[in-house]
Amino acid sequence: MISNPRVLGNVRLSILKDDTTSPEKQRAAVEHWAAGPAIDGRIAGWAEELDVSGAMHPFKRPGLGPWFNERADEWDVLAVWKLDRLSRKAGHFAEVFDWCQRHGKVIVSVTEGIDMSTPMGKMFAQIIAAFAEGELDTIRARALSGSAARKAKGVWIGGVEPFGYRFERQEGGGKKLVQDPTYAELFGEIVERLKGDWSSYRIAVDLNQRGIPTWRDHLRILKDEESRGVAWTANAIRAIVMNPTVAGIYTYKGENVVDENGEHVRITDEPLMEFAEWSELVAVLKSDRPVRRSTPSRSMLGGVAICQACGARMSSNKKTKPSGRVHHYYSCNNVNTGTCPNPGRVRRDDLDTAVGSFVKVTLGPLPVMERAGNSISQAKTELAEAEGTLDRLEADYLAGRFKTDVQVERYWGQHEFQSAKVERLREDIKTAEDTPAWKETGRTYLEEWSTKDDEQKRVFLQRHGVTVAVGNTEDGSRRVVVRMPELAEIAEQTGLHVPEGYMWTEPEAEYILPKQRAYKRK
Incomplete structure (x- = not known):
């Protein structure tokens, strides 16, 4: 070594x-x-x-x-x-x-x-x-064997029920997966909240406060067993939503199982969420991974604001005066390491007010626009997989690996299926590329902002790409620059009319905040 x-x-x-x-x-x-x-x-x-x-x-x-x-x-x-x-x-x-x-x-x-x-x-x-x-290599063989039995009997032969599903006994024997009404509704609530700028942490806290049992405890209660009182966590919320089983897809040790034609094997005819919609949501959550915290947020701009001098994130901190008075402020995360040449530091109330003013005044009456979805990226991923399957099939065929009549027959069946899939996906992508990339939500920035608490505002700012840079002026004041580059892209792609006077091509606002007066008060 x-x-x-x-x-x-x-x-x-x-x-x-x-x-x-x-x-x-x-x-x-x-x-x-x-x-x-x-x-x-x-x-x-x-x-x-x-x-x-x-x-x-x-x-x-x-x-x-x-x-x-x-x-x-x-x-x-x-x-x-x-x-x-x-x-x-x-x-x-x-x-x-x-x-x-x-x-x-x-x-x-x-x-x-x-x-x-x-x-x-x-x-x-x-x-x-x-x-x-x-x-x-045995994952597909094992799963497909079980899948064939399920398809023949219409039953589930797996282990513990996946989240949101329960067993329903069949007349001919065996069990079929159907939606659990209570937790199917709960799953829908979780999804809507994630779409509405709730963090997974906040959702977990809310479910715990409402006394809703976790899925495993729910199953124990249904069996007249004692609940273990396990608490919801942010990671548990994300794991549930990002598990393909909620979209009705069979998995084996974390791998999506596909049939001989390369299609996902289904676990139920009644998924909690359609696969296309689920794929779009997962794409959003993956892009939010550095954004949505699994721990409580103490502020609106913690992890959003950055230090202009070194580019590091700024966190919310507090200082207690001898009088017992507590002052809250944002400071550069590199302040304790000595690696920032001029670390930013600003009163929390001052910076929150400046950013709030940017949203309410600079953006105020403009309509909130959201991306139309991530279905095109999902389709491109599926297209690449289908084309790769075709390439492998053709390479194996040319190499003479299909020797028996049965193997040749299966080859042509798979080739026909994958070819049709490629054509369909190419058409879907072309259609998606011809549709607008942005859609209106029916709300203005002012209306949206006024309904949110600090944690939701933080997620909202990050979702829409708002940047907050904090620097120092020569006289010791704080210079704050707030930008929203996303607006220029929206205007260019949608031709949305913008009221005269808005800095649409370079949407930003600059604020000069006073010196740290809060720390000098007695």
Whole structure:
């Protein structure tokens, strides 16, 4: 092992739902290993990839790929929780291992105790990688076998009921999944709130205050078992909404299962949400991942405002005077590290008022516009998958891998199905590209703003791309610049009429706030 290595931690999860392999647990395991006296390394960076399949090539993954292609000189050891976090394909694993060998890098699995700088570690790694690929390859076979039984009997043969569904006994035996009326309605409420600028944290707090049992406790109550009183959490809310089962899609160990034609296998004829609508919502939530906090927000602009001097986020803090009076303020997150040349600091009330004035006065009577949806990006993703399936089918056919009459018959069936899917998706994308990218909500910015609390205002600002930069003037006053670049795009694409006098091409407002007078009062 390299002495005092620079460690690149890789965290991967197919879907954010399994507590035993949560990103936090993976991070903690890698950090514990790197900090151990036998290693004495330091974390050089993280390649975190949530909702990324183990079948995707590591070189092409959004988080890990750049560390191979562009930042190879910044790390020595690639540390993973388990080898299947790196890849579930033996071929992909072999390519990564070969690359690391040629570039003087080491792969380590911290929980399996595999150090690939040793001969024994290399041997075990290759064996485990082969098993990981075997497990991935059996996912479809196992699930499709169960799927065939469900389709034949119209029953569910899985495990515990997914969120929002309950078992309904069939006359011929077996169980079918149908909507649970109470929690199907609750799911709809959660979705509408997420769309309406509620954070997952606030939703969890509200459900706990209302005394609504979690899904597992609800199932226990239905079985006349004692409730465990488990509380709702922000992560639980996100995991429920982002789980494909709410859209009626069958999953196996976090992987979406597809049939022999490449279509998603269904678990019910009555999903809580249609797949297209669910895909759009998930796309929004993924884009909001750095935005929507899982912890309580103490302010309207915490994490929104940035320090103009260094570009760091600003957080809400407080200072208690000897008299007991408490002053709240925003300050640059780098103020304690000494890395900011001129850290920004401003009274919270002053900055909140300035931003509120921008929304109410500068934007006030203008209509709030929202993007028409993310269906086009979903269609493009499905199109790429369908075209890739066609390419693989044709390559296998030309290579002579379909030998029997049955195999050839299935090949032409799959080819016809995927070809029709490609044509349909191309037409859907063309139609979507010809429709407006923005739609009116029927409300003005002033109307929207007046109905929200501080947490909802924070989410609203971030959703609409409003930026708040705080700097210092020569005389010690605070200079605040508020911008909304999104407006220029809306005007250009929709031709929306803007009242005369609005700075539409460069929508921004500048405010000069007084010095820190609050700290001088007695």
